[in-house]
Amino acid sequence: MKVALLAHEKFPDRAKTAVGVLRYADYDVVAVLDRNNDGTRVSDHVPDVQDAPVVASMSDVPDDVDALIVGISPIGGAFDESWRPDVRNALERGCDVFSGLHYFLGEDEEFAELAAEHGAELWDVRKPPEDLGVADGVVDSVDATVVATVGTDCSVGKMTATRELYEAAREEGLDAAFVATGQTGILIEGEGIPIDRVVSDFAAGAVERMVLEAGADHDYVFVEGQASIVHPAYSGVTASIVHGAQPDHLVLCHEAGRDSVHGYDQQLPPVESFVDRYESFAGPVADADVIGGMLNTRGVADDEAAREAVADFADAIGAPADDPVRFGPDTVLEVIR
Amino acid sequence: MKVALLAHEKFPDRAKTAVGVLRYADYDVVAVLDRNNDGTRVSDHVPDVQDAPVVASMSDVPDDVDALIVGISPIGGAFDESWRPDVRNALERGCDVFSGLHYFLGEDEEFAELAAEHGAELWDVRKPPEDLGVADGVVDSVDATVVATVGTDCSVGKMTATRELYEAAREEGLDAAFVATGQTGILIEGEGIPIDRVVSDFAAGAVERMVLEAGADHDYVFVEGQASIVHPAYSGVTASIVHGAQPDHLVLCHEAGRDSVHGYDQQLPPVESFVDRYESFAGPVADADVIGGMLNTRGVADDEAAREAVADFADAIGAPADDPVRFGPDTVLEVIR
Numbered sequence: 001m002k003v004a005l006l007a008h009e010k011f012p013d014r015a016k017t018a019v020g021v022l023r024y025a026d027y028d029v030v031a032v033l034d035r036n037n038d039g040t041r042v043s044d045h046v047p048d049v050q051d052a053p054v055v056a057s058m059s060d061v062p063d064d065v066d067a068l069i070v071g072i073s074p075i076g077g078a079f080d081e082s083w084r085p086d087v088r089n090a091l092e093r094g095c096d097v098f099s100g101l102h103y104f105l106g107e108d109e110e111f112a113e114l115a116a117e118h119g120a121e122l123w124d125v126r127k128p129p130e131d132l133g134v135a136d137g138v139v140d141s142v143d144a145t146v147v148a149t150v151g152t153d154c155s156v157g158k159m160t161a162t163r164e165l166y167e168a169a170r171e172e173g174l175d176a177a178f179v180a181t182g183q184t185g186i187l188i189e190g191e192g193i194p195i196d197r198v199v200s201d202f203a204a205g206a207v208e209r210m211v212l213e214a215g216a217d218h219d220y221v222f223v224e225g226q227a228s229i230v231h232p233a234y235s236g237v238t239a240s241i242v243h244g245a246q247p248d249h250l251v252l253c254h255e256a257g258r259d260s261v262h263g264y265d266q267q268l269p270p271v272e273s274f275v276d277r278y279e280s281f282a283g284p285v286a287d288a289d290v291i292g293g294m295l296n297t298r299g300v301a302d303d304e305a306a307r308e309a310v311a312d313f314a315d316a317i318g319a320p321a322d323d324p325v326r327f328g329p330d331t332v333l334e335v336i337r
Numbered sequence: 338m339k340v341a342l343l344a345h346e347k348f349p350d351r352a353k354t355a356v357g358v359l360r361y362a363d364y365d366v367v368a369v370l371d372r373n374n375d376g377t378r379v380s381d382h383v384p385d386v387q388d389a390p391v392v393a394s395m396s397d398v399p400d401d402v403d404a405l406i407v408g409i410s411p412i413g414g415a416f417d418e419s420w421r422p423d424v425r426n427a428l429e430r431g432c433d434v435f436s437g438l439h440y441f442l443g444e445d446e447e448f449a450e451l452a453a454e455h456g457a458e459l460w461d462v463r464k465p466p467e468d469l470g471v472a473d474g475v476v477d478s479v480d481a482t483v484v485a486t487v488g489t490d491c492s493v494g495k496m497t498a499t500r501e502l503y504e505a506a507r508e509e510g511l512d513a514a515f516v517a518t519g520q521t522g523i524l525i526e527g528e529g530i531p532i533d534r535v536v537s538d539f540a541a542g543a544v545e546r547m548v549l550e551a552g553a554d555h556d557y558v559f560v561e562g563q564a565s566i567v568h569p570a571y572s573g574v575t576a577s578i579v580h581g582a583q584p585d586h587l588v589l590c591h592e593a594g595r596d597s598v599h600g601y602d603q604q605l606p607p608v609e610s611f612v613d614r615y616e617s618f619a620g621p622v623a624d625a626d627v628i629g630g631m632l633n634t635r636g637v638a639d640d641e642a643a644r645e646a647v648a649d650f651a652d653a654i655g656a657p658a659d660d661p662v663r664f665g666p667d668t669v670l671e672v673i674r
Contacts, residue, residue, distance in 0.1 A: 076470075133413075137569035137601045200540045200574045201533040229576075230621035232474030236577035237537045243572045264474045269621050277617065284567035284606050 003027040004061045005071035006086055009036045011054065012045045016155070017100060017184045018071025022049040024163045025188040031061045032071070033086060058086035063093065069187060070099040077102025077126070087111060096121040100183025100194070125186040126194045128206065135204040137285065139246035142215030144177075147336055148247035149225040149294070150278050152271060153262055154234065156255040157296035157324070158225040159185050164324035165251070166222040168333050177214035179223040181207065181241060195226060196237050203237065207244030220336070223247065229277055232264055242278065246286035250278050251332060252317055255296040256309045272316040292332035293321035340364040340435075341398045342408040343423055346373045348391065349382045353492070354437060355408025357521040359386040361500045368398045369408075370423060395423035400430065406524060407436040414439025414463070424448060433458040437520025437531070462523040463531045465543065472541040474622065476583035479552030481514075484673055485584035486562040486631070487615050489608060490599055491571065493592040494633035494661070495562040496522050501661035502588070503559040505670050514551035516560040518544065518578060532563060533574050540574065544581030557673070560584065566614055569601055579615065583623035587615050588669055589654055592633040593646045609653040629669035630658035 005022070007015035011034040022029055022042060029052045032042055038056040042049065055061060058068060068090040074080065079101055087105065090097050091114035097105060104124040105111045115122045139146065147165065149158040159182060169176035178185070180192025193206045207223070214221045223245045227234035242250075252274055260267050269277070275290045282288040295313045297306040306326055314321035322331040342359070344352035348371040359366055359379060366389045369379055375393040379386065392398060395405060405427040411417065416438055424442065427434050428451035434442060441461040442448045452459045476483065484502065486495040496519065506513035515522070517529025530543045544560070551558045560582045564571035579587075589611055597604050606614075612627045619625040632650045634643035643663055651658035659668040 135570035137598075137603060196538040197536050199534050200537050200577060201571065203537045203573045204570045229618070232580050232583075232622045233472035233541045234538065235580045235622075236540045236573035239566075239576040240537060240573035243569050246569075261474075266474060266622065280614065281566070281618065285569045285572075285603065 001027050001066045002030045002064060003067045003069050004031045004033060004058065004065050005029060005069050006033045006083060007071045008034050008080070008083065010034070010072045011037055015072045017069070017073060017187060019046060019049065020159065020184040020188055021069060021071060022046065024167070030065055031055045033057060033061075058089035065095055067096040067098055070097070070101060073100055073183065079103040079105070079108070088114060091115050091118055091120045094118045094120050096123065098123045098125060098187055100125045100187060102126060125183050126197050128193050128198045132198060132202040132206050132209070134201060135208040135244050137246070139208055139211050139215070140286070142212060144215035144219055144221045145249070145336065146211055146215065146221045146223065146245055146247045147249045147251060148223040148242060148245045148288070149251045149253050150238065150242060151225055151228050151253040152230070152268055152274055153228050153255070153258055154231065155262055156253050156258060157294060158253045160296070161251060161253050161294035161324045161329065162222050162224040163188065164329040165333055165336070168329045169220055169222070169337070172333070172337070174220055174337060175218045176220040176222060177218040179210045179214050179221060181224045181226055185224045195241060196234065200236060200240070203240030204244030207241050211245050225253070229281055230269060231261060232266060239281070242282050243285045247282070247288045249291045249336060250282065250288050251292050251294055252278065252290050253294045253296070254313060255298070256300050256313070271313065275317050290317060290319055291335045292319050293317045294329070294332065295321055295323050297323045297326055338364050338403045339367045339401060340404045340406050341368045341370060341395065341402050342366060342406050343370045343420060344408045345371055345417070345420065347371070347409045348374055352409045354406070354410060354521045354524060356383060356386065357496065357525055358406060358408060359383065361504070362525040367402055368392045370394060395426035402432050404433040404435055407434070407438060410437055410520065416440040416442070416445070425451060428452050428455055428457045431455045431457050433460065435460045435462060435524055437462045437524060439463060462520050463534050465530050465535045469535060469539040469543050469546070471538060472545040472581050474583070476545055476548050476552070477623070479549060481552035481556055481558045482586070482673065483548055483552065483558045483560065483582055483584045484586045484588060485560040485579060485582045485625070486588045486590050487575065487579060488562055488565050488590040489567070489605055489611055490565050490592070490595055491568065492599060493590050493595060494631060495590045497633070498588060498590050498631035498661045498666065499559050499561040500525065501666040502670055502673070505666045506557055506559070506674070509670070509674070511557055511674060512555045513557040513559060514555040516547045516551050516558060518561045518563055522561045532578060533571070537573060537577070540577030541581030544578050548582050562590070566618055567606060568598060569603060576618070579619050580622045584619070584625045586628045586673060587619065587625050588629050588631055589615065589627050590631045590633070591650060592635070593637050593643070593650070608650065612654050612656070627654060627656055628672045629656050630654045631666070631669065632658055632660050634660045634663055
């Protein structure tokens with residue numbers, strides 16, 4: 001499937017979804033829309049992902065594109081009206097539009113009409129299914145090995161770590177599944193449930209349903225974690241994933257140098273304390289142990305310093321660790337398989 | 338305000354909301370609807386609450402009733418069609434109907450039409466407001482002393498303990514507020530937000546908003562807890578309340594003899610472990626300590642055995658404890674004030 005990625009004025013550093021799709025999705029990305037970087041290429045900005053031209057608008061994208069993906073998410077998940085011509089252009093040519101915004105494109109009157117008129121699909125990935133229920137607490141019944149990522153904070157690399165573990169497992173011939181719980185993961189995988197948008201009572205149940213389905217067909221299930229158990233706003237999402245997934249193993253994700261909660265006036269507890277925090281939180285529901293760590297070293301200048309940071313992190317948590325992007329996920333995968 | 342309580346076939350033991358309203362609400366209860374107990378009185382079933390006749394249907398209720406409250410909540414929160422004539426009768430005489438069901442009466446075509454026609458209000462207390470947002474993590478900024486109840490499981494008496502503490506505080510002349518987070522608490526208080534129905538991302542934010550509002554006007558804020566940090570389905574709700582409220586103090590609620598999660602095949606950890614569980618969970622967000630315990634001894638035969646159970650519970654958690662219904666909440670209130 002050929003896709004274009006909308007990332008106006010934010011590519012690449014504030015376009016987490018766009019970069020995730022470029023790195024991990026099976027889609028063939030034919031263009032990135034960023035009016036501030038018109039005329040450059042993806043490879044001018046991000047190494048090691050598929051390349052594509054950066055263009056100013058949807059009208060610069062070849063006709064055979066199948067879908068436009070909104071690859072950025074402003075705080076609050078609002079729709080920026082400056083994107084309207086691009087979405088309109090896509091729909092008018094029958095091109096589907098996928099979005100992870102809180103603002104649902106399917107409920108925008110103009111977009112809904114254009115989509116119907118031109119046979120295009122509007123997929124609001126952040127809209128959970130209507131038929132969710134409470135968790136039964138029965139994930140233990142699946143034979144699959146369930147691995148969930150957990151983190152010290154938001155945006156430390158849980159989706160990336162999960163995706164890298166999943167892909168590496170598949171490459172080694174393991175029968176692995178990826179359970180997507182957030183918009184980027186869902187856009188990459190093509191399915192999943194945005195747990196942060198599920199009503200609290202059903203959040204663990206939604207995770208349980210996905211893990212049961214994936215576990216019925218696969219030997220290894222990698223569950224994308226969200227937020228953090230110490231987050232002042234989102235710890236409920238984390239709790240629902242850890243208890244809903246009833247994991248066998250946890251992988252602790254952290255970003256080198258992160259010492260406070262992003263966007264909040266709150267210090268993070270020492271990284272080593274998170275092993276016991278997550279294990280004792282999970283304990284009454286699932287006997288899960290932190291079997292490895294993933295350190296995001298994007299802010300560390302060179303590989304040598306990054307290796308040192310990873311070694312320190314491994315020491316702190318008392319488990320093997322790696323940077324899944326810089327060095328690959330094999331050290332941790334080795335413990336899981 | 339004069340109210341009738343619908344509790345067909347469930348009064349009193351499986352009518353938690355009806356009994357809560359009888360015990361704590363300012364409403365004048367003029368009748369309880371229970372077709373299985375027609376002709377009896379509330380005092381035949383429940384001591385120490387306001388008395389009222391038990392009748393078979395809404396047509397037996399005096400004309401001057403202001404509201405019918407659905408005082409039972411079947412598993413799943415469905416509407417039982419056998420109640421339809423009662424709700425219809427209420428609306429046709431212009432009597433408001435309040436409900437904590439998952440099934441929203443306001444979205445029932447017949448009820449919505451009858452309410453509009455007769456000027457009656459349909460209040461679905463389980464429907465959260467539309468304008469919620471993420472928590473800012475700023476409850477620390479209020480001067481009020483914030484006390485949240487937490488529990489070892491669902492239905493151990495958190496709402497009751499919170500309400501008893503709040504009422505005892507008011508009786509002592511303290512300027513106290515009650516923050517309702519579930520349907521029974523909301524029906525009693527007349528306002529609040531059902532946190533279990535709020536999307537996960539905004540659950541802590543909804544609690545924070547209520548605590549900030551209450552804390553601006555009062556010296557003590559008593560926050561009704563929900564579920565339990567070890568619950569396989571609802572721990573996300575608990576997490577959002579503990580972090581959203583940023584409490585100064587926690588009161589641990591438990592039911593004597595409860596040793597497994599109600600409705601689940603899961604043992605509860607030792608009750609003494611909950612002190613550290615809740616304090617270390619709250620810790621990174623709020624420096625909250627478990628300053629007391631509330632033991633529900635409804636299953637304990639006599640007062641002497643109940644006193645022993647309370648003493649054992651206090652020993653286990655290393656803090657003063659009481660049964661707020663059997664013996665009153667003063668032992669714990671003493672520590673808070």
